[in-house]
Amino acid sequence: MSFGFKSDTPIYLQIIEHIKLQIITKVYKPYDRLPSVRELSLIYEVNPNTVQKALSVLEEEGLIFTERTNGKFVTGDGDVIKAVTSDTVEVMISEFLTSMKNLGYETSEVIKMIEEKE
Amino acid sequence: MDILKVSNLYKSFDNKKVINGVSFTVQSGKIVGLLGKNGSGKTTVIKMINDLLTIDEGEVLINGEKISEKTKAIVSYLPERTYLDSSQTVSDCIKYFSDFYADFDKTKALELLKDLGLDGENSLSKMSKGMKEKIQLILVMSRRAKLYILDEPFGGVDPSTRDYIMKTILKNFGDDSAMLITTHLIADVEKILDEVLFIDNGKIILQGSAEQLREEKGLSIDGIFRREVK
Numbered sequence: 253m254s255f256g257f258k259s260d261t262p263i264y265l266q267i268i269e270h271i272k273l274q275i276i277t278k279v280y281k282p283y284d285r286l287p288s289v290r291e292l293s294l295i296y297e298v299n300p301n302t303v304q305k306a307l308s309v310l311e312e313e314g315l316i317f318t319e320r321t322n323g324k325f326v327t328g329d330g331d332v333i334k335a336v337t338s339d340t341v342e343v344m345i346s347e348f349l350t351s352m353k354n355l356g357y358e359t360s361e362v363i364k365m366i367e368e369k370e
Numbered sequence: 371m372d373i374l375k376v377s378n379l380y381k382s383f384d385n386k387k388v389i390n391g392v393s394f395t396v397q398s399g400k401i402v403g404l405l406g407k408n409g410s411g412k413t414t415v416i417k418m419i420n421d422l423l424t425i426d427e428g429e430v431l432i433n434g435e436k437i438s439e440k441t442k443a444i445v446s447y448l449p450e451r452t453y454l455d456s457s458q459t460v461s462d463c464i465k466y467f468s469d470f471y472a473d474f475d476k477t478k479a480l481e482l483l484k485d486l487g488l489d490g491e492n493s494l495s496k497m498s499k500g501m502k503e504k505i506q507l508i509l510v511m512s513r514r515a516k517l518y519i520l521d522e523p524f525g526g527v528d529p530s531t532r533d534y535i536m537k538t539i540l541k542n543f544g545d546d547s548a549m550l551i552t553t554h555l556i557a558d559v560e561k562i563l564d565e566v567l568f569i570d571n572g573k574i575i576l577q578g579s580a581e582q583l584r585e586e587k588g589l590s591i592d593g594i595f596r597r598e599v600k
Contacts, residue, residue: 259590262581263561293540297533298561299401300540302581 263298267306270296275315275326276337286316286324371398372434373517373548374419379428381414381572389414390572392428396517396548401539401562403580404552405595406569412552413450415569416521419550420447433516443472446515450522452502454494460505461490467509479512482538500531507535511542518549524558532558560591570599 257266274280286292289307293300307324310316314332316324327333352362374396381389389411396402406412417423419430421437432441454463460483467474483489486504494502507523520539524532540562543549553559560566560580568576576583576598580591587594 257561259557259593260584260588262584264581290541294537296561297536297540299564299580300543300545301399301564302561305581 263296264302264306264309267292267296267298267303268309271306271310272315272336272340275333276340280326282326282328282330282333284326285322286326288323372396373398373432374550375429375431375434376415376419377429377431379415379418379430380426381418381423382426388572389418389426392569392572392574394567394574394577396550396565398516398548399545400564401543401549401551402565402567403556403559403563403591404550404567404569405554405556405591406552407554407599410569410599411572412554412569413521414572416447416519416550416552419519420445444516446471446473446510446513446518448506448510448518448520448523450525452506454502454506456495458494459490460488460492460494463494463505463509464490467512471513473514474509475512475514478542479508482508482512482542500527503527503531504534504538507538511538514544514547516547518543518547520549520551522553523551524553524555536562556595557590557592563591566591568595568598575599 257263271280271286280286286307287295289300289303292303292307296303307316311318311324313336314329315327315336317327318324349359349362352359357365372395376395377393379389379392380387392411392415394402404412404415414423418425419432419437421442430437433444435441458466464476464479464483467479468476483505486501486508488505494505497505503523507520510518510520523535523539527535536559539549551559551563563580566577566580566583567574576594583591583594589597
């Protein structure tokens with residue numbers, strides 16, 4: 253897989269976002285084992301230390317956990333996944349609304365346009 | 371742990387200073403990029419580290435020791451230009467590396483060569499430049515060295531060879547070793563670097579963690595380099 257990183261953001265942050273999306277969209281399901289650091293470093297074609305950093309942030313946030321010698325797994329805690337999902341949705345919506353505002357559309361107009369589209 | 375420590379290196383050719391007080395370290399587990407334009411002094415520094423050029427002033431320590439037979443045994447070096455003899459076959463190369471280097475993992479090299487669809491009978495004279503580059507990289511990465519030094523591993527190769535080289539480096543680089551890569555093709559290689567050193571006119575003009583620099587400057591390493599090095 254060739255992974256299009258944005259050049260101006262630290263890579264580990266982009267890996268965090270990408271893994272989060274995969275957990276939200278159930279590409280990685282609860283209790284699934286994640287690929288190893290080396291495998292992920294080959295998937296993303298990045299330095300293993302960068303992968304390690306991304307995984308430790310995800311672990312701090314409770315999205316993944318380490319089972320000694322066995323590797324890293326997706327949390328089974330549905331509430332944590334729900335919380336991350338709504339955070340992600342919120343970020344996407346506010347990014348979208350900001351770009352609409354930059355184009356000169358107020359939120360109320362955007363809502364109307366969305367309703368008409370449906 | 372510093373696998374490589376370069377302190378205050380100076381080098382002149384015909385009274386022209388080409389290396390002007392270069393200092394840096396490469397630590398265990400890290401991949402460090404020595405980035406500079408053509409003629410900035412990258413290869414001169416690399417050659418001094420490998421004892422292929424004399425040092426005018428300054429010091430190179432490898433694993434805490436001055437350059438000697440002992441330190442050379444733990445450095446695996448990919449020079450900018452190929453030194454493989456075109457009249458050889460793949461088996462000849464393997465034998466050459468097995469004879470020369472105690473840390474050469476023949477099984478690993480054969481496996482990697484097999485992945486490329488090569489066996490011992492293949493002659494180098496019939497191979498493309500890209501294929502020879504791949505073979506040389508395989509030989510260098512099949513040593514269980516402490517320090518890997520790759521001088522312009524991506525110079526003049528096509529994108530698929532570039533990907534192959536990148537993957538081979540990532541797959542075979544161990545946590546207890548360190549790597550120094552030089553390149554002027556920064557965009558191609560920056561994702562695999564822990565730390566970067568910008569060299570210009572024989573001086574290090576910027577150094578730091580690649581991720582931190584991206585965060586601080588809001589630019590890719592390539593973007594920062596283009597801005598800093600005119």
